[in-house]
Structures are given as C-alpha cells and as structure tokens.
Amino acid sequence: MEVWQSLWEAQLGDAVVFGVRFGGHLIVEVVLAVVIVFLLFQKSYQPASRPLSEKEIDQLVEEWTPEPLHPPVTKEMTPPYPVLESAAGPTVQINGRKVINLSTANYLGFVGDERIKESCNATLLKYGVGACGPRGFYGTIDVHLDLETKISSFLGTSESILYSYGLATAASCIPAFCKRGDIIIADDGVSWGIQNGLHLSRSTIKYFRHNDMGSLETRLKEVRKEDERKKKPLNRRFIVVEAIYQNSGKVAPLGEIVRLKEKYLFRLLVDESNSIGVLGKSGRGISEHFNIPIEKIDIITAAMGTAFASAGGFCTGSAKVVDHQRLSGAGYCFSASLPPFLATASISAIELLEDDPSVLARLHNNIALFHKCLSDVSGIRIGSDTRSPVVLLHLRPSLGSFHADAAYLQAIVDEMLEHSVLMSVQKRTALDNCALPAGIRVCISAGHTESDIISATAVLKKVMTSKKQ
Structure with missing residues (x-):
C-alpha cells in the first residue's frame, strides 16, 4: 500500500502543465465528471412495448374499483x-x-282559479300540449311572444325572454354573461338554482355573509385592492342576490346594494322568484317596493311557478341583455319551449293581478x-x-x-x-x-x-x- 501511494505522489504530486500544479484528487474529479456526463446523455431504459394479453386485461379489470357516482343513499x-x-x-x-x-308557493292563490283554467283549456284546444322544439328551432308560438311582451309591460323593462324550466333560468342566465376570469360576488344564502349557475359560469366566486351589507362591501374592497396590486385587464363583474331569499325569507336591502354596485362598478343580477307578485303596491317586485328605478337592476330573473301559478321562468332587462341570451342561454337554446297553455296561464295571472291588486x-x-x-x-x-x-x-x-x-x-x-x-x-x-x-x-x-x-x-x-x- 505504501508503495502505490509513493508512486502516485511521485508521478502526479509535482506535475506542472502550463504553470498549473496538478494533484491526484483532480484526476479523480475529472473522471467522475466524465462519467456523469456520459450517464446524462444515455437513453433511458424503455421496456419492450407489447399489447396486454386477454388474461392481463381481465386481471386489471377485476382489480379495478370504480369511484361511486353518488354518495351512499341513506x-x-x-x-x-x-x-x-x-x-x-x-x-x-x-x-x-x-x-x-x-307547503305550496301559491302566493296569490291562483292555483286552480277557474278563469286561468278556462284560458288554458282554450289554448290546449288550439295548440295542443307541447311545442316540441326549442325556441330557435320552430318552437316559438305566438303566446310565447305575447307573454314576453306582457312581462316587459308589467315590470317596465325593454324586453323579456322565457325559459321552460324555472330552475334553469338563473342556471342558464348567469353562465351566458359570466365566464372564466370574471368575478361574481354572491350572497352565501342563495338557492340551489343560483348556486348551479355560479358553478357553471366557471367564474371566480366570492361569497358574502347572508344579507350582510358590511360583508358585501368588504368583498368589494378586496376586489378593488387586488385590482390595484395586480393591474389585471378589465373583466365582467356581478353582484348576485335574491329579492326574497328562498332559504331564509329575508328581503334584500336593494337600496344599499345598488349604492355599492355603483360605487364599485359592478353589475347587479337579482332573482325575483319569490318577490314578483308579492312586493310593491301593485306586485311589481323589489324595485317597486323600495321605489328604485328598475333600470338600476341590470338583470332580473324569476320562476313563474310561484305567484303566477304556472311553470317555467323568465329573464328581463335591456334589449341587449335579452338578445344575448337568445344565442347564449343554454336553457333557451337547447330545451323545448314552454308549453303554450302554461304561457297562457302566466298571462292570465298577470292580468288578474292588474285587475285586482x-x-x-x-x-x-x-x-x-x-x-x-x-x-x-x-x-x-x-x-x-x-x-x-x-x-x-x-x-x-x-x-x-x-x-x-x-x-x-x-x-x-x-x-x-x-x-x-x-x-x-x-x-x-x-x-x-x-x-x-x-x-x-x-x-x-x-x-x-x-x-x-x-x-x-x-x-x-x-x-x-x-x-x-
């Protein structure tokens, strides 16, 4: 051992190349570096590819345990x-x-009203039961247009659009206007139909405490601070509330909400499923109740299965709001239109309310x-x-x-x-x-x-x- 060590030191200990003195450890380091470079450039080991045999496929299938499609039914x-x-x-x-x-949301007592039944019977005799097609594909019947005009006239808006299913109204309307990257600030007590619309929009959802305007303004301030910090491009922003909340029966303070939406430059969507035909001296909803111009609400949605004793839903607002949904509202474009007799029922219910407030x-x-x-x-x-x-x-x-x-x-x-x-x-x-x-x-x-x-x-x-x- 001593002999080899002396030979090593004798050969390399005093070696000088171009004025650089080399020691034995430098040779070892060079060799290691070469080995590492060699290994890095080697192709990774790839096992020979071959199709699985029938036996292997059966074994994998037998071992696979799928995730349940739903929670256990209790x-x-x-x-x-x-x-x-x-x-x-x-x-x-x-x-x-x-x-x-x-238990039934028959707020005005119109379910079973003989006058509404008579108008529905006449419509059934003329048109039959169903329209059998979406509105854009030969499913539009004149009573649909009559009802849209009637709703706009009753509420004082420019135009209205019908949906054949009440629950799908907000769930179609919200994704029509809000996409990924947009911001929605919603009350944490909103109904399932609205929650579904929020989810389908893929927007950034921020909830505020139920009917708490201090919590709403805190959320709005958070968004403004984030804008100042990140300087992101402008996106669409909505506040989403219910006029009367289905899950609590609370009435939204519309005046304060409108003030905040104008201060922080948000748009406002209000679901009036439980307030149309209920609030206001003539039943025209929350804007009439608080004496606020209806134009302050950008989008109004409502189901017609409550005060109007019918089915389906509608969205009302400006002409631009309505026209956009005729091409982007999933429930409007892809669902069979509202059965004509139900449109007639809603028209009759509005007329009864107008005639006898x-x-x-x-x-x-x-x-x-x-x-x-x-x-x-x-x-x-x-x-x-x-x-x-x-x-x-x-x-x-x-x-x-x-x-x-x-x-x-x-x-x-x-x-x-x-x-x-x-x-x-x-x-x-x-x-x-x-x-x-x-x-x-x-x-x-x-x-x-x-x-x-x-x-x-x-x-x-x-x-x-x-x-x-």
Whole structure:
C-alpha cells in the first residue's frame, strides 16, 4: 500500500502543465465528471412495448374499483312524501282528507282559479300540449311572444325572454354573461338554482355573509385592492342576490346594494322568484317596493311557478341583455319551449293581478296574522321578514347541526299532517353549499282564510307543547 501511494505522489504530486500544479484528487474529479456526463446523455431504459394479453386485461379489470357516482343513499334521503289528490290550492286532499296547505308557493292563490283554467283549456284546444322544439328551432308560438311582451309591460323593462324550466333560468342566465376570469360576488344564502349557475359560469366566486351589507362591501374592497396590486385587464363583474331569499325569507336591502354596485362598478343580477307578485303596491317586485328605478337592476330573473301559478321562468332587462341570451342561454337554446297553455296561464295571472291588486292586501294580512299567532311559541323562532310569504321556522335552541335540526323538525311536520296541516322541512342536496340553519318552510297564500291561519298555528303550538313533554 505504501508503495502505490509513493508512486502516485511521485508521478502526479509535482506535475506542472502550463504553470498549473496538478494533484491526484483532480484526476479523480475529472473522471467522475466524465462519467456523469456520459450517464446524462444515455437513453433511458424503455421496456419492450407489447399489447396486454386477454388474461392481463381481465386481471386489471377485476382489480379495478370504480369511484361511486353518488354518495351512499341513506334512509334520510328517501323519506315518504305525502301525495296530493287535488289541485295544490290553499287546501288539498291527502289520503281522502282535507288538509290546510302551507307547503305550496301559491302566493296569490291562483292555483286552480277557474278563469286561468278556462284560458288554458282554450289554448290546449288550439295548440295542443307541447311545442316540441326549442325556441330557435320552430318552437316559438305566438303566446310565447305575447307573454314576453306582457312581462316587459308589467315590470317596465325593454324586453323579456322565457325559459321552460324555472330552475334553469338563473342556471342558464348567469353562465351566458359570466365566464372564466370574471368575478361574481354572491350572497352565501342563495338557492340551489343560483348556486348551479355560479358553478357553471366557471367564474371566480366570492361569497358574502347572508344579507350582510358590511360583508358585501368588504368583498368589494378586496376586489378593488387586488385590482390595484395586480393591474389585471378589465373583466365582467356581478353582484348576485335574491329579492326574497328562498332559504331564509329575508328581503334584500336593494337600496344599499345598488349604492355599492355603483360605487364599485359592478353589475347587479337579482332573482325575483319569490318577490314578483308579492312586493310593491301593485306586485311589481323589489324595485317597486323600495321605489328604485328598475333600470338600476341590470338583470332580473324569476320562476313563474310561484305567484303566477304556472311553470317555467323568465329573464328581463335591456334589449341587449335579452338578445344575448337568445344565442347564449343554454336553457333557451337547447330545451323545448314552454308549453303554450302554461304561457297562457302566466298571462292570465298577470292580468288578474292588474285587475285586482287587492289580492296583495289579503296576502300581506295573512302573513302578518301568521307572525302574530306564532310570536309567543316557545322552541320556535321565525327567521323571515314580515313582508315575505316564505316563512322559515327554526328551532330555538338549535340541536347543533343542520341534519339534527331537520330530523327533529320533520317529526313535527309529520305530526302536523296527522292534524290536517301540511308543512314541509327544507331539503338540500349533497351539493348545496348553503350553510343557513334548517327550518320548516311555510308558504302563506292570499287564498288562505283567517280561519286557516289561526287553525294551523294553533295545531303547531299544540304539537310543540307535546314535543317538550
């Protein structure tokens, strides 16, 4: 060993090349560098490609476990539902019994109205049942155009567009105007249909706390600060709210929302499914209620299955807003158009409201009476606005979770039906992001008599008392 070490040092220890002294370690480093470069330029090992045999394919298929298409179906997801044996009016037949109906959003009591039925029968005789085609493909019938004109005239907007499915109205309208990269600031209590539209738009969604204008302005300020920091190109920006929230019965403070949207340069979309035919001295919705020009709302959507006792939905606003949807609204372009007799039903409902606005007074008197009768019921609190026909009854105190509260409230609703009062508990899908508490959703109608309201609330008091014992 000593001999080799002496030879190494003797040969290289004092070697000088062009004035550079070389040591033995430098040779080792050079060799390592050459090896590394050689390995880097070598082709990676590629196993010989060959098709899988039938046996290997069968083995892979046998070992594969697919992801479930949906969550496991539990008993809570498939409860028994009462079946109506009559029109869904203020009272209904269930299992041969007459029941007070506080579950149907028949706000003006027009379901089963003989005048609407007569107009629908005439339309059925003339056009048949369905249009059998989208609006742009031979599915447009003159009554569709008549209804669009009627809605615009009633609300004071330039133009309107019909959708054949109420839930698809907002879900089609929002993606028609908002795309990836756009910004939408929405109330975190909006309904599932609006949530679906937000998701389909692929926009950047920022939620603010339910009906909290301080939280809304905080979100708007965040967007402005981000603009100043990143200096991004201008994109489309919307505030999305409901006039009366389906999940809470709260009324949106439109004046403050309009002020903020103008201050921060946003557009405003308001869903009026539960406020058209309800708010305002003549039922023209939230803009009339707050005495704000309807032009301050850029886009208005609404379902017609509530106050108008029909089906489908509409969007109304400027001519540009409507014309854009005739080519970009998925529910308009690709769905069969609204059955003609349903368009006639909505026209008749608007005419009835215009001819007799006193129906609004009956509705609001019934709402006030319902609130008064339940003002002293222990274990229940009313979470809704006194102007809303959608009344949410929440447990007080809560049991700690949506599902626990919903199960307890369902037991109350089941017992109410045994006493001939039909109510319903809020239902939410696994995809619903609304975090508001569970509640019994009560729908007040102008068609209810004072006796109906007093009897139903008396039964609820009795059931709540029995639950505490």
